[in-house]
Amino acid sequence: MTPPNAPKDQAHADAEGSQSAVLSCSDDEIALITLAKRNDFLKAARARRQGTASFLLQGRRRSEGEEASGIRVGYTCSKKVGNAVARNHAKRRLREAARLVIPELGRDGWDYVLIGKKGDTSERPFDLLLKDLRYALKKVHGERKNGPQGAPK
RNA sequence: GCGGAUGGCCGGAUAACCGCCGCUUCUCUCGAGGUUCGCUUUGGGGGGAGGGGAGGAAAGUCCGGACUCCCUUGAGCAACGGUGCCGGGUAACGCCCGGCGGGGGCAACCCCAGGGAUAGCGCCACAGAGAAGAGACGGCCUUCUAUACGGAGGUCAUGGUGAAACGGUGGGGUAAGAGCCCACCGCGCGACUGGCAACAGAAGCGGCACGGCAAGCCCCACCGGGAGCAAUGCCAAAUAGGGGUUCUACGUGGGGUCUGUUGUGCGCAAGCAUACCGCCCGCAAGGUCGCUCAAGCCUGAGAACCCGGGUUGGCAGCUUGAGCCGUCUGGUAACAGCCGGCCUAGAGGAAUGGUUAUCCACGGCGGGUUUCCCGCUGAGACAGAAUCCGGCUUACAGGCUGUCCGCGUCG
RNA sequence: GGGCGUAUAGCUCAGUGGUAGAGCACUUCGUUGACAUCGAAGGGGUCACAAGUUCGAACCUUGUUACGCCCA
Numbered sequence: 001m002t003p004p005n006a007p008k009d010q011a012h013a014d015a016e017g018s019q020s021a022v023l024s025c026s027d028d029e030i031a032l033i034t035l036a037k038r039n040d041f042l043k044a045a046r047a048r049r050q051g052t053a054s055f056l057l058q059g060r061r062r063s064e065g066e067e068a069s070g071i072r073v074g075y076t077c078s079k080k081v082g083n084a085v086a087r088n089h090a091k092r093r094l095r096e097a098a099r100l101v102i103p104e105l106g107r108d109g110w111d112y113v114l115i116g117k118k119g120d121t122s123e124r125p126f127d128l129l130l131k132d133l134r135y136a137l138k139k140v141h142g143e144r145k146n147g148p149q150g151a152p153k
Numbered sequence: 154g155c156g157g158a159u160g161g162c163c164g165g166a167u168a169a170c171c172g173c174c175g176c177u178u179c180u181c182u183c184g185a186g187g188u189u190c191g192c193u194u195u196g197g198g199g200g201g202a203g204g205g206g207a208g209g210a211a212a213g214u215c216c217g218g219a220c221u222c223c224c225u226u227g228a229g230c231a232a233c234g235g236u237g238c239c240g241g242g243u244a245a246c247g248c249c250c251g252g253c254g255g256g257g258g259c260a261a262c263c264c265c266a267g268g269g270a271u272a273g274c275g276c277c278a279c280a281g282a283g284a285a286g287a288g289a290c291g292g293c294c295u296u297c298u299a300u301a302c303g304g305a306g307g308u309c310a311u312g313g314u315g316a317a318a319c320g321g322u323g324g325g326g327u328a329a330g331a332g333c334c335c336a337c338c339g340c341g342c343g344a345c346u347g348g349c350a351a352c353a354g355a356a357g358c359g360g361c362a363c364g365g366c367a368a369g370c371c372c373c374a375c376c377g378g379g380a381g382c383a384a385u386g387c388c389a390a391a392u393a394g395g396g397g398u399u400c401u402a403c404g405u406g407g408g409g410u411c412u413g414u415u416g417u418g419c420g421c422a423a424g425c426a427u428a429c430c431g432c433c434c435g436c437a438a439g440g441u442c443g444c445u446c447a448a449g450c451c452u453g454a455g456a457a458c459c460c461g462g463g464u465u466g467g468c469a470g471c472u473u474g475a476g477c478c479g480u481c482u483g484g485u486a487a488c489a490g491c492c493g494g495c496c497u498a499g500a501g502g503a504a505u506g507g508u509u510a511u512c513c514a515c516g517g518c519g520g521g522u523u524u525c526c527c528g529c530u531g532a533g534a535c536a537g538a539a540u541c542c543g544g545c546u547u548a549c550a551g552g553c554u555g556u557c558c559g560c561g562u563c564g
Numbered sequence: 565g566g567g568c569g570u571a572u573a574g575c576u577c578a579g580u581g582g583u584a585g586a587g588c589a590c591u592u593c594g595u596u597g598a599c600a601u602c603g604a605a606g607g608g609g610u611c612a613c614a615a616g617u618u619c620g621a622a623c624c625u626u627g628u629u630a631c632g633c634c635c636a
Contacts, residue, residue: 034502074502084212084537089506092173096507099172126508 035074035111044074044113050139052132054124055094056115059140061107071106073098077116090116093129101133107141 035041047060075094077087094114106112114133124132 085535088537092506096172100507 033072035072035113040072040111041074041076041113044111048140050136052136054120054129054132055117055136057133057136057140058113058115059110059137061110071102071108072111073102074111074113075116076113077121081116081118081121086122087116090121093121093126097126097129097133101130101137105134105137112137112140 035044044058044060047058049056049058051057075091075098077090077094079087081087081090094116098112098114102112121129
């Protein structure tokens with residue numbers, strides 16, 4: 001994606017986005033994009049959050065002016081989690097959990113950030129970790145403007 | 154058999170399902186360029202297949218390089234930093250090998266920044282008479298005067314100390330003593346011998362003079378420019394096409410040029426001749442590594458510093474290299490050489506994973522036919538490539554294996 | 565990834581080989597009817613850790629740990 005071609009590619013993606021992107025991902029799955037920018041992490045940190053036994057979830061709906069479609073996910077493991085091996089391991093488990101859960105429960109146009117905890121993120125049994133993520137997603141989505149227990153489709 | 158010393162190697166294995174990052178290849182699709190409309194080149198996206206994907210320390214960043222940029226280069230000097238027994242290895246090293254010296258251990262073996270203290274300076278607290286060219290506080294002895302707590306002289310055997318006290322022990326000797334003399338030990342110099350050398354041995358000589366600290370300054374020898382892949386180069390986008398302060402300079406010679414400008418003379422004019430300026434060439438001056446010398450370079454506009462503005466994208470560097478494995482040869486060894494074979498991660502907010510089963514060793518509990526077997530259960534050491542190599546240091550569950558030493562027993 | 569620095573009392577810092585200090589804070593006493601201020605006295609230290617050099621190390625050398633700063 002070189003810059004001179006970028007505008008053209010953008011136009012194509014918009015024009016044929018409904019074909020390529022959606023068709024490739026079969027029915028309702030939306031591509032997950034990894035967050036990279038510091039700014040996005042800071043915005044997410046100011047939004048809604050929900051802690052669980054194994055990690056902390058932050059989530060927000062992107063405002064106007066930003067890209068409207070797609071789910072973006074970021075992963076954070078600070079030095080508090082441990083040395084490089086421990087941090088990488090925790091991030092891998094979070095990434096795997098997000099891959100399994102977020103396509104079915106996540107909402108289009110939202111940003112999520114998963115934050116690892118010292119010890120618990122790598123040691124918690126994996127099925128419980130998935131349960132935690134489902135629970136946290138519900139809590140983050142809920143309550144605000146979708147009414148009480150806004151049923152996730 | 155028990156205890157110990159030392160070197161090398163490994164550092165979980167296999168399978169299933171679902172995933173991640175490069176590479177090769179096939180296919181579908183979307184664009185761009187070329188086109189003889191057959192096709193071809195190139196870029197993006199989707200899918201399939203094949204094959205690859207963390208370490209012995211990837212770590213600490215403590216040394217040494219490769220590579221890139223910066224300073225104009227070379228030699229010498231100075232400054233600063235480093236290294237420090239000798240010989241060898243190496244691209245290089247503060248690393249490695251072999252040897253020497255000192256210390257520890259019955260031994261195998263281990264440890265040592267291990268040059269110079271007669272080049273100079275400095276320091277040696279407290280205690281002690283005295284802490285560094287020895288001198289003399291108490292004491293001992295002789296002598297003088299008036300019997301002296303006084304004067305003169307001799308002397309260091311003796312004096313709590315201290316990390317360290319100016320040779321030690323014994324004998325002779327003396328007024329008291331003293332290497333004053335003798336024996337042994339220690340110490341210094343050392344012909345000569347062995348060794349490339351460090352060094353070792355040593356005839357003989359010297360009556361003893363020369364304390365410690367250089368991981369204090371220093372002296373000697375050798376080495377070293379600075380910064381680091383977030384180096385650096387390219388492409389694209391965007392903004393700007395900037396502002397301020399300070400400093401320095403306004404030479405000279407010759408030749409060419411009148412098809413560079415201008416002036417003057419001649420000519421009606423085209424043009425011809427000539428002068429200043431400009432341009433080219435040279436010289437001088439100035440500047441240019443902290444200093445000197447040499448070479449080179451720069452200088453009519455230039456140099457230095459400060460302020461201000463934009464981007465946070467992509468590509469290259471990026472993995473074939475002092476590379477790895479094996480046979481043989483040389484060498485005590487580190488290592489080197491010939492030949493043959495192999496290609497072994499290249500990500501980029503950062504992939505190499507998630508779950509399960511069996512096995513492998515380990516711990517705990519229970520049971521059994523108790524050198525062993527079965528069941529349940531728990532935790533699989535230290536730790537994650539980030540430009541690449543050679544070392545060092547530090548962390549590390551457990552296991553395999555070679556060589557050697559001491560003690561005991563048996564033959 | 566690379567480069568560099570710091571660690572001494574509860575806090576901020578001195579201390580360049582010889583019994584470890586200052587200010588603030590703390591405790592007690594005095595002053596006051598009481599408090600603040602002021603005065604006096606006192607307690608509090610594995611000098612980050614470990615080895616080495618030295619007779620002797622907070623200090624010199626080497627390694628380790630923790631914390632912090634810088635880069636295009």
